[in-house]
Each structure stands twice: as C-alpha cells, then as structure tokens.
Amino acid sequence: MTFLPTSLLILALATATASAFDPSPLQDFCVAINEPEVFVNGKFCKDPKQVTADDFLFKGFRYPGNTVNPLGSKVTPAFVDQFPGLNTLGISMARIDFAPGGLNPPHTHPRGTEILVVAEGTLLVGFVTSNQLNNTLFTKVLCKGDVFVFPIGLIHFQLNIGKTPALAFASLSSQNPGVITIANAVFGSKPPISADVLTKAFQVDKKVVDYLQAQFWYDNN
Template sequence: MAFCKDPKLATADDFFFAGLHNARAVTNAVGSNVTAVNNPPHTHPRATEILVLQEGTLFVGFVSSNGDGNRLFTKTLNKGDAFVFPEGLIHFQFNVGRSPAVAFAALSSQNPGVITIANTVFGSNPPINPNVLSRAFQLDPKVVIDLQNKF
C-alpha cells in the first residue's frame, strides 16, 4: 500500500489549502472541528504531534504510559504557544476560551494513524460486551450500554 501520491503526478494543488481563516461550525458532541489540512482524547500510534496555537486558549495534555505511572501532563496554551504530544500517548485539546481557537498540528509521520479513544472503545462494531467494559472502567453495565448507544 502506498501512502503518498506518485511524485510524478504531484501538482502545486496537492500542497495547498485555502480557507483556514474561515470559522467552521462546531456541532458534534465533543465540540471540535478538524479542517482537513480531533480534539477528544486520542492517540497517533506512529507519530509525535506538535501543536502551535495561533488564536484562542486551549487546555492540552497527555498521559504517560503505564510503565511511567500514567502521569498526566497538562498546560493551558495561549496565542503563540506550542506543545508536543509524544508518539503513541493518549492526548487531548480543549478550548477553554470564550472565542474560537485556531491551532496548527504537525505530525512526524505521513501515516500517523489516529485512534479516538471513546469512539473506539464504546463505538466498536460489533459492540464490546458491556460486562467487559463495566469491569475495565468500573462502571455499571447500564452506564456502559448508555455510552455505547451514543456512538
């Protein structure tokens, strides 16, 4: 499987995107919108990510691995700040300001992958047995079923 376009077929339009200055509607349940150029907890299994905030205020963070005690690292970013999310670690960005936030993310791989944690766990097809998830998350199975129904 090839991840990149054949270089002989590339044009300038393959490297260009117009319209980032236009705000887009945020109507999904997690309150985010990614322009094709996710901010609930997610991971990129094959890439480190750097996020640079151009506008607004974001609360960002990541959780270290199990071997490192699952430590939470967080920071509130303001215009011009940058934050690095290490490869494979669960991380998030959350707008805590009173206006839209604009950030640019870059990843260290052309094929970083993305696993959105809640969608993956509670939205699998077919669903994971609620008893498995209720034990893993120490929740009542009815709560798990309710979460699965949201996805």
C-alpha cells in the same frame, strides 16, 4: 561473549529508531495516486512528468471548520489522503477550530508525534504517559503563540477554556499519523466490545456500559 563495537551499536540503534517512523524518501517527491485494486504500505506515485505545482498546494485551511456539533470543535486534516503531495515526506498538518468550551477529545496518533501551536484563544492541553510511568498527566494552559508537543502514541486532548473561539495548528511526524478517539473506539466500536469486558475493565455496572454504548459518538475529524 561477543560485544559489538560502539560505533556499530549506535548505528544499529539509530536504524531501529528510524524504522519506527515513515520511511525516508528515495526521490525528490512521490505525489500520491489512488490504486484501489492494490494495497500497499503507503501510496503509489504519480508520474513525475505529470506533476504540477498544484500537487504541492493544500487550500483546506483557508476557512474555519464548523464547530456546531456535540464537541464544539472541528479538525481539518491535511494528511496524505487530503494532500497527495505529502506522500513519502513523513509530515502532515491539521487545523483545529474550537467554539468556546469546545473539546478535541482524548485521542492518540499511533504513527506520529504532534506539535501544536495556538493561533488564537486559550487552550487547556495535556497528555497521559503509558502504564510504565504510572499514567502521569502532563497538562498546561496555552495562550496565543504557545507551542506544545504530544509524544507519539500517547493519549492527549485540547479544551478551549476561553470565552471566545480558539484556533490551533498541528504538525505531525507522519504523512498518515492516524487518529484513535478513545471514547469512540471503546464504546462505539462496531460490533460492540463485550459488556463483560467493559464492566470489568472500567469496574462499573453493566447499565453504565449499556448507556455509553447506546450513545452517538461524534467524530470531529
């Protein structure tokens, strides 16, 4: 049996880990442009000679998001689609506004770890581990200035438990981390998931599934 030298094994593991996230840039920057006729894993680059300082500026966080909605929260993303200067840099951000009692519902980012800092208010936050760790819930109450991290791909949430509006900013380890809101995906898919699947999965009566699938599942992004 042949064994790899330790140095080669470490290099192989590091390479495998790195390939699980956004690829490293091969140039100073690659400001995104939309090419609707061609689909690639990322965005095409703007001619560097036509790039200006404005390509690296995002003004979307200047004003509060509208929290007058069923969830009482609003996420303002600064992903590559909204902020072309992020292309190939492997990072993004979001502003999250909460009304009193507002919820950013259970969701995942399939391509990015999230680190959250509370700028105003008090939030109850948490994430759930995978089946491998018995779906363990890790939860904390965060106050102004506190920071919490949500590992890549795990279901997590934030709830404003204070009596005043709350504000948080999130940074993510991908230019396009994606968002899957659990309730919207399971009960609001188009076309709907078979009721036979959901009744058995959730061990509830079909009437419950029919009721949930008939609801309007609001998207706060």
